[in-house]
Amino acid sequence: MATREIAIALFSAPGRAQEGDIITIRNPLGYVGRKEQNLFLWFLVDDTGLPSDEELLSQGSLGEKRKYKIDLTTLKSLDASLDLTRLRDPLDRYQPFLQPDSRDGTFSRVHTPLTGTSIVTNKEL
Amino acid sequence: MASSRLTSLNENVSTYGDGTRDYTSLGTWEAATDIDLVTATAGERLECYPDAEFDDSILLISATTSAEYFRTITCAPGNEPNGVFSNGVVFRYTGGAGTVFNINENYAALYDLSLSKTGNTTGTMFVVSAGVTSPKIVGVVIDEAVNNGTGGITGIALATNTSGAAIVNCGVFNCESIGIALGATGANNYVFNCTAVGNDKGFAATGGSERSIFINCLADNNTTYDFGTEGAATISPSSDFNASSDATAPGSSSRIDQTFTFLDALNGDYHLDETDEGAKDFGTDLSADASYPFDDDTDGDTRTGDWDIGFDEFVVVSSGGSIITIYRRRRR
Numbered sequence: 001m002a003t004r005e006i007a008i009a010l011f012s013a014p015g016r017a018q019e020g021d022i023i024t025i026r027n028p029l030g031y032v033g034r035k036e037q038n039l040f041l042w043f044l045v046d047d048t049g050l051p052s053d054e055e056l057l058s059q060g061s062l063g064e065k066r067k068y069k070i071d072l073t074t075l076k077s078l079d080a081s082l083d084l085t086r087l088r089d090p091l092d093r094y095q096p097f098l099q100p101d102s103r104d105g106t107f108s109r110v111h112t113p114l115t116g117t118s119i120v121t122n123k124e125l
Numbered sequence: 126m127a128s129s130r131l132t133s134l135n136e137n138v139s140t141y142g143d144g145t146r147d148y149t150s151l152g153t154w155e156a157a158t159d160i161d162l163v164t165a166t167a168g169e170r171l172e173c174y175p176d177a178e179f180d181d182s183i184l185l186i187s188a189t190t191s192a193e194y195f196r197t198i199t200c201a202p203g204n205e206p207n208g209v210f211s212n213g214v215v216f217r218y219t220g221g222a223g224t225v226f227n228i229n230e231n232y233a234a235l236y237d238l239s240l241s242k243t244g245n246t247t248g249t250m251f252v253v254s255a256g257v258t259s260p261k262i263v264g265v266v267i268d269e270a271v272n273n274g275t276g277g278i279t280g281i282a283l284a285t286n287t288s289g290a291a292i293v294n295c296g297v298f299n300c301e302s303i304g305i306a307l308g309a310t311g312a313n314n315y316v317f318n319c320t321a322v323g324n325d326k327g328f329a330a331t332g333g334s335e336r337s338i339f340i341n342c343l344a345d346n347n348t349t350y351d352f353g354t355e356g357a358a359t360i361s362p363s364s365d366f367n368a369s370s371d372a373t374a375p376g377s378s379s380r381i382d383q384t385f386t387f388l389d390a391l392n393g394d395y396h397l398d399e400t401d402e403g404a405k406d407f408g409t410d411l412s413a414d415a416s417y418p419f420d421d422d423t424d425g426d427t428r429t430g431d432w433d434i435g436f437d438e439f440v441v442v443s444s445g446g447s448i449i450t451i452y453r454r455r456r457r
Contacts, residue, residue: 016187017156024152031144036153054223105144
């Protein structure tokens, strides 16, 4: 098992990123930037069994920005307290899994990594 | 003065680095600024700070851009590598077989960063790749690109559909495969005033017939060849004023079998030494070039007099009646 930090898009733009698209996956840095706190949802995953980073961040075969996504409704099913309205508010820095400190972006709360294989979806299957 | 670092009109500037910056991921900046920049009449610029060495990569794609409005990734002011890898903001990507900076967006610009990659794959990897119209890669320093698998790794590679690319004032060192490879088949691409040292192959045309134009490029001590071609590709006859340590520099005014004297090659500083007799003052003036005019060097210094070959212009300036020799600006 390896714990990774992941960010998914909380917005949709025609022909570009769609809500839930996996935008980045990386070894945990323990912080996020100021402009990354309202347009993306950050959380930890156990990447056991997941495709490679290149595959997870690859384009769809029809030119979609990403081939893989994690549905917000799937996350909601794992954590009933998740407020989807707040997540979708582009002005709300709501980060229910990892709460960044406004001064330096470091996470003040860490959660048990979510199981990647149970939440990641290949949009082409 | 014509800077080789072209800027978009009306740039929105964001910062990259640790949690005190706007972004900690190239991918999130890319997604957040992936818009119709032409309609917005604005460009997007990401300025990177040396808060750490970054293990990150990016696929730059799908924003609507133009020659006036485009996306730029560069260092924060004052953090330029100035030709020396260790001086810059370092991206040392270790993830899988992917490309560090994959530029798939017209007019995109990549300036003044230090890039490296290690990986393990049977295929070919790239530190920077581009496959679009008019990408600009300027002042970038690439060093120690290593594929621990059976495949190779190239520093900067242009795909077959690239056109009008400008690779200027870049240094590419110690890549396991080719330093700079131009594979475009349908349009001209330009490599001006770049330096390639210690790669397997320095500068290569890997595709197209006479589409790869090398001018004022310096290649030294590249194992297989300094300048060459792969497969049926050919170098443009417009290539000239290059210099090589072997007999391969293309162009009637180019210099072959040269010995170059660098300031501190052992420590990765390939600025020309004052005593150099291989490249200093043997280049041609590109300040009025029809495709990509500029008159600065990798340090941002203005090129004057007889241009030097390679990414560095040896500069001597007078100050207060005395002569001061400017070698380079090293911070660390």
